[in-house]
Amino acid sequence: MAVNLYIPSESDIHPVAGVQIGAAEAGIRKANHRDLTVFRLAEGSSVAGVFTLNRFRAAPVQVCETHLAAGQGIRALVINTGNANAGTGESGLQAATQTCVELANILDIKPQQVLPFSTGVILEPLPLDRLVAALPQAVADTADNNWFMAAHSIMTTDTQPKIVSRRVALGNNTITITGISKGAGMIRPNMATMLGFLATDAGIAPELLTDMVRSIANLSFNRITVDGDTSTNDSFIVMATGQSAVRIESVSDPLYAPLYKALAEAATELAQKIVRDAEGATKFMTVHVEQAKTPEEALKVAYSVAQSPLVKTAFYASDPNLGRILCAIGYAGIADLDVSGVNLWLGDVMVASQGGRHPNYQEEDGQRVMQQAEIPMRIALGRGEASETVYTCDFSHEYVTINADYRS
Amino acid sequence: MAVNLYIPSESDIHPVAGVQIGAAEAGIRKANHRDLTVFRLAEGSSVAGVFTLNRFRAAPVQVCETHLAAGQGIRALVINTGNANAGTGESGLQAATQTCVELANILDIKPQQVLPFSTGVILEPLPLDRLVAALPQAVADTADNNWFMAAHSIMTTDTQPKIVSRRVALGNNTITITGISKGAGMIRPNMATMLGFLATDAGIAPELLTDMVRSIANLSFNRITVDGDTSTNDSFIVMATGQSAVRIESVSDPLYAPLYKALAEAATELAQKIVRDAEGATKFMTVHVEQAKTPEEALKVAYSVAQSPLVKTAFYASDPNLGRILCAIGYAGIADLDVSGVNLWLGDVMVASQGGRHPNYQEEDGQRVMQQAEIPMRIALGRGEASETVYTCDFSHEYVTINADYRS
Known part of the structure; x- marks a missing residue:
């Protein structure tokens, strides 16, 4: 039961010139499911990606990095569900490499021009x-x-497909941006999420695209958490086919900023969709931390609150047991935090001021916000100018059910 | 439904000379419950404590630290359940202080000789x-x-009382050690746990006791986690009344080592009882990490595994989905971890070797261990000599139920 997850109708999805997609039933784990997806990209496309920082990086992640570094020009992606090909050692690496060899043979391209995902x-x-x-x-x-x-x-425990598609006017031209993602559990991306693929028919110089994808991941997929588990397979890929009239070579191009903004918005929407359809989610929470000394400090506090099982179960129950939020701020690891400078709002309700319960706070007001499906939280630390926002969801019985039964 | 939690019969609990305890119904949150407990200590008792590192330290924690530092000799403890007196600002501090003043008046002692707990x-x-x-x-x-x-x-969501009591021969004498604890949720102690009180009739010099309590907390209460939430109220107190013939002045006393060992064992048992009776727990897991470069590194990995919701739900389901353990090792934050050196055992079953599935591993073997109520896990990192052990439990529907309904 995804939270306010918008699914465009099929007719509203704009194909991206230079991208063709196909799928088949391989029976990787279960029968009667299209568990194998192939992307084909036009010659001359720029492709860049960011990948998990988990030390147990899956074999396909390692192969992706090697093939991107080879600089031969990526022409195809191959994605399987049902098996992560992680924790599989040398034979897993061989399997990921061989997948690329086989697809390259069919497409008459080089194996290094294929990126594998599992x-x-x-x-x-x-x-x-x-x-x-x-x-x-x-x-x-x-x-x-x-x-x-x-x-x-590409769905696994996702209940809904995640897709964004838009046409954006850039100068005198119009470009297309379309992308998909999957998530559901094992979600605290660290450089990227489980799987996210974003394509545009704009042309973007390869080195520029590499910089852009890192920066965009930091604004989008690196700002969500479901259960704090950074997956072995996180991958976020941006493909720029250059099939439209728009071509961006550097940040000084006047169209760079609007293109960056359009891609970042699409990526953020894809990332938020992962939270909206997280395992067992019934609420979508935005944790905004401001007045921090540094962005790192703001993120520490935001993740501490966003990942607290006690905070998340209270939101599930619509119980304004909001001391749990202060508690999570307190153990976020800021050794010199003066709690008397901390203020907390839930929606427009001021809950805590100067580190304690706000004099005018009424439990009914907290309750009213807690019952919403979309809950904005604002935490002011009173010690600086930095701010960060993290997106998360509540923690329900259904999460336990899904993850206790995942393999059955 | 606590996991193998041993409750001694009342007749097996040894009083500690110099400690008297009483309780009453104050109706702090609910009626018909003895929610107020008072300890009285004989004159000359040594008392030391360690407290939460949460920056939102509860008011009673702050008052405890002030009163211990005053060095007037602690003569009483007062403990309430139902209200943490945390996130309550200046008025909370006044309330905790006034509690000490009122009890001191009744007992004809100084307010600084009272420690409050909530x-x-x-x-x-x-x-x-x-x-x-x-x-x-x-x-x-x-x-x-x-x-x-x-x-x-002192119980809140605890389902069972937690108590240890033993008599220990030291030299020609016998001393008594008896203690109690409470826990259940919001448990990842950082310097101490929710509440733990340990008393002995041995005499221990005050400065020595201060050192001992820190070291013992690190071996016991600082090695457990239920949900990763470090509470605002964690307190662990050791009281040494000196009413037996044993008196220890320094670490060079030949009886120091056996006394330390006896106190540490009692504290570890009290801490483990908190995990055994954690909210919703159905299994007790020991996460032992060895071959780490440093103890800090071993702890990072142990906590990463012990706190992963995905690992914990798999254990709840007795599902040997053990790749989740590798995943949690991989995101523990050891940037230069070479996963090809990692080995993993579940009980006596070698699950992973050299970073991948062990060739002889059979799922039935993993399944067999997963079905046990007590599950030992051993992780060898292959990069050093340090080791650490952390105790945790599984993650069940019942945890969500308890924490979604905690205040109702």
Whole structure:
């Protein structure tokens, strides 16, 4: 039961010139599910990505980094669900590499021009034979207008497809931005999220795109948390096919800023959709921390609150047990925090001032905000100018049910 | 439903000479519950404590530190449940101080000789009038043999009383060690736990006791986690009444080491009892990390695993989805961890070797260990000599139920 997750109708999704997508049933983990997705990219596309900082990086993440560094020009992506190909050692690396070799053979490109992605159960061998056997079908299926299907194909415990699509006027031209993501659990991205793919027909110089994708990830996928578990497979990819008339070579281009803004907004929407459809989520919470000394400090406090099981269960119950928020601020690791400077608002209700209960705070007011599906929280630390925002959800019985039964 | 939590019968609990305990119903939050407990200590007792590092330290914690520092000799403790007196600002501090003044008046001691403790809901004013009104009844009730009652009186969401009691031969004498604790939720002690009180009739020099209590807290209460939430009220107190023939002045005393060991074992048992009776716990897990470069590094990995909601829900379901453990090791924050050196055992079953699934690992073997109520986990990082152990529990529907309904 996703929280206010907007799903565009299929007819509102704009294909991106230079991107074709196909999918097939490989039976990686379960039958009767399109668990294998292939993206084909026009020659000359720029592709950049950011990946998990988990030390147990999945084999496909390692191969992605190698292939991006090879600089041969990425021409295809291959994504499987049902198996993360993580914690699989040397044989996992070989399986990810071989996946690229097989797809490259079919498409008549180099293996280094393929990026592989996997999501699913960790510590189980990837069934390479079944994956490879389904590749020709996925390639045969590729078409411009398959974004909606792809958003479904990459889902695991997601209940809804996550997709953004928009047309943006840039100067005298109009470009298209369309993207998909998946998430649901094991979500505290560290450089990127579980899987996010964003494409545009704008042209963007490769080095510039590399800088942009890092910066955009920091504004979007690196600002969400469901359960604090940074996955082994987090990957966020931006593809710029250059099939429109727009081409950006540097930050000094007057169209750079509006293009950056459009891509960042699309990425933020994709990231927020992951929170809205998080495992068991019934509420969407925005934790905004301001008056911090540094952005790092603001993030520490925001994540401490956003990840507290006690805060999250109180929100689930619509119980304004708001002392739990102060408690989480207090253990966020700011050794010299003077709590008498801390103020807290829930929506427009001032809950705590000068480190204690605000004199005018009434429990009914807190209760009213807690019952909303979208809950904004604002924490002022009273010690500086920095601010940061993190998006999270509540913690429900359903989260436990889903994760206790994930593999069955 | 506590996990293998041993409750001694009342007749097996040894009073500690020099300690008298009484309780009364103050109606702090709910009626018909002995929510106010008073300890009286013989003159000449040494008392030392460690307290939460949460920056939102509760008012009673701040008063405890002031009164311990005053060095007047602690003669009484007063403990209320139902209200944490935290996030209550200046008026909360006044309420905690006034509690000490009122009890001191009744006992004819100085206010600085009283330590106050509170546990319960944060951000609500302490009902001082009701508390003070019940003090005479609690004092009138004080007796040597009330430890069992006190273990009940300090409970909040605990389902079982937590109590240890033992007699220990030291040289030619025998001393008594008896203690109680409470926990249940908001448990990741940082210097101490929610509430732990340990008393002995051995005499211990005050400065020595101060050192001992810090070191013992680090071995016991600072090695448990339920939900990663470091409380505002964590307090661990050791009282040494000196009413036995044993008196220890320094670490060079031959009886120091066995006394330290006996106190540390009692504290560890009290701390483990908090995990065994944690909110919703159905399993007790020991996370042992070895071959780390430093103890800090071992702790980072141990807590990362012990606090992962995904690991904890898998244990709840007895589902050997053990890749989640590798994932949590990977995001523990060791930037240069070479995962190919990581080995993992569940009980006697080797699950992962050299960073991947162990060739001989069979899911049935993992399943067998997962079904146990007590699950030992061993993680070897392959990069040093340091090791640490952390105790935790699984994460169940019941945890969500308890914490969604805590205040109702």
